[in-house]
Amino acid sequence: MRLKDEQKIDLFFASTLTLVGQVGLVGLTMPLIAKQSGVAIGTLYIYFKNKDDLIHALYKEVKKRFGATIFIGFSPELPVEEGFRVIWENSLRYTVSNFPEQLFLQQFIASPYKREDQAMAVARPVMAPLAQLLERGQRQGLLKPDTECLIPSLLFGFVQQIAAHIHHTPARLTKTFMDTSFRFLWDAIRG
Amino acid sequence: MRLKDEQKIDLFFASTLTLVGQVGLVGLTMPLIAKQSGVAIGTLYIYFKNKDDLIHALYKEVKKRFGATIFIGFSPELPVEEGFRVIWENSLRYTVSNFPEQLFLQQFIASPYKREDQAMAVARPVMAPLAQLLERGQRQGLLKPDTECLIPSLLFGFVQQIAAHIHHTPARLTKTFMDTSFRFLWDAIRG
Amino acid sequence: MRLKDEQKIDLFFASTLTLVGQVGLVGLTMPLIAKQSGVAIGTLYIYFKNKDDLIHALYKEVKKRFGATIFIGFSPELPVEEGFRVIWENSLRYTVSNFPEQLFLQQFIASPYKREDQAMAVARPVMAPLAQLLERGQRQGLLKPDTECLIPSLLFGFVQQIAAHIHHTPARLTKTFMDTSFRFLWDAIRG
């Protein structure tokens, strides 16, 4: 008996993200995922109950990966500005080099797959370190007060647009680029 | 084409946007559009060659509407900061109160419907006044230099995230909200 | 526009019964029904919401037809024995010449299609004249007392087996055959 292969799930995730990058959630079909993965359709249904299940599992995974990445090298001891710079650079680097994941998140959120319930609950805890950083910065008077979630909105909106821009043009994500864009961000949010 | 027809096209556009708000591009079908519009399916095919055609026409229309709205009250004579404030408030107001259009744009761009060719060409000319404002601001040293399209990225990314946030929470778009958020924007981009 | 054709439903019913006669409920598929009917698969779904719906509609129809047939020429004024003879001959003739309907009923009842609820409710009222005949016969002492539904069990079980027998052998349903078999029935149930 072949053993159920955990790697296969990663393969399916990768195939799905590739396809989302090519045809969007709109064009995503189980036959396509199977073909892209080099397995028979039936195999997909060994690892996932149905398409919905696959998509939700991928959503969780992508959220997790993003959360795991953007805080690399970050520590609550870092000065506020440094903390933001680390998160900024991580976010930018990750989002630019994993553009399909970005697309997937956007498309997912505005699709019939989104169920208000459990799926969204993933977001909160993952972002806790950022929330604490915001709070600390505001306590120290280093950040503008923000009761309306403006700072995260700006941060993630900005990242998203930059990633899209880089993806659609020959532009590359250089050190200068990250410095310059961080200047924009920091000037926007500092107190 | 008679007036009656124009009204019908608007009806189809409105129905489509409503549905995109409910089920996303993923769930959008011709039967649904027909039902939402109160016409028979066949009727849709009198006004549009096919689904692709309908969606592209709507894309053009939405782009046009957005372009027509964000420059209301704007004039090249306005001081740079004032000009930005006008555009900012227009964008924010429009995007918040036409959230399905926002969703449609996002979903469209990453879908099999997007054809590299003509569709994207619409964007450029519509945004010309903004491009000129940016240029003027930079010439006058009022804006940071921006060779990488960072300012539009920040502007539109920020707007998008705010609209999504307001759409998913009980928050409302108050005058204070617009002032505060504009402060973020302006601090980010001013030289 | 073609008009929705009521005859088409009869066509689908006939095709389905033919197929049940050939491959049973087990082998019944929507593609087969479509092919047997000479229409595209999609057409089936214009007339029936789904396979389940089609099968239940057919069940109701078959029940109705059987009920409508077995009382032809019957009247509550008929002497009890005469009444039974009429019903017997009708049942026999109908069941023998519509054997697939018989199969369908049997298979349906013991299938996942059977829903305890509404479908079974059809049976009762249709059989009312028989119930009254039984009661009258017993009141007049012409029939054995029967608190256990034995008479209907014998009547319908006998018919069913005879029909199956005739269907599987070269035997034909002659007048003599009907007389002889009625003798069996009447001797069994008369008081």
Add this chain to the structure above:
Amino acid sequence: MRLKDEQKIDLFFASTLTLVGQVGLVGLTMPLIAKQSGVAIGTLYIYFKNKDDLIHALYKEVKKRFGATIFIGFSPELPVEEGFRVIWENSLRYTVSNFPEQLFLQQFIASPYKREDQAMAVARPVMAPLAQLLERGQRQGLLKPDTECLIPSLLFGFVQQIAAHIHHTPARLTKTFMDTSFRFLWDAIRG
């Protein structure tokens, strides 16, 4: 074949009959049989070449069991009426307490599994004692003449309907019930 294997086959037969009672032949699948039996799917294919094979083996088995049961306590020396009574009570008891087997037979006969050839051949020899009893009864003038297989039709049709009735109602198979029903049977067929 070892004892262990025989037990497993019985297990598979029992599981299959249970499932037929629950979902009919229509809903019977190999995964279900495996799960109901507590083995892996592959195991089924060690004992049976394929689904068809399993079902035919079960058909033979059920026929055999029925044949083995209805003649318990019967002997060609018994007076004709007594003989019938024994067979009647055996049939009734067996059919009522093994209703899924009854369903299986009915469903099988009108399914794509039925192959005209070997399967049906089982029936004849099994019923030989009954055929002899009929012949003896007719020779002695105790039974009506029956060239059309009416007596077996009545016997088995009646049993079937009674079993179904008992299965669908709270009725129980009492001694009185068997006496009363036998009266019906005997009156029908006696000369």
Add this chain to the structure above:
DNA sequence: TATGAATGAGCATTCATTCAT
């Protein structure tokens, strides 16, 4: 033997599109 992952044909169903009315 026993397992269950893998396969792919086949089913139920939907939906973009056509066209007779």
Add this chain to the structure above:
DNA sequence: CATGAATGAATGCTCATTCAT
């Protein structure tokens, strides 16, 4: 113009069967 019945390709999914372990 407007209709909606008809079409059939394509989707999501199941299941009989195989085979590596």
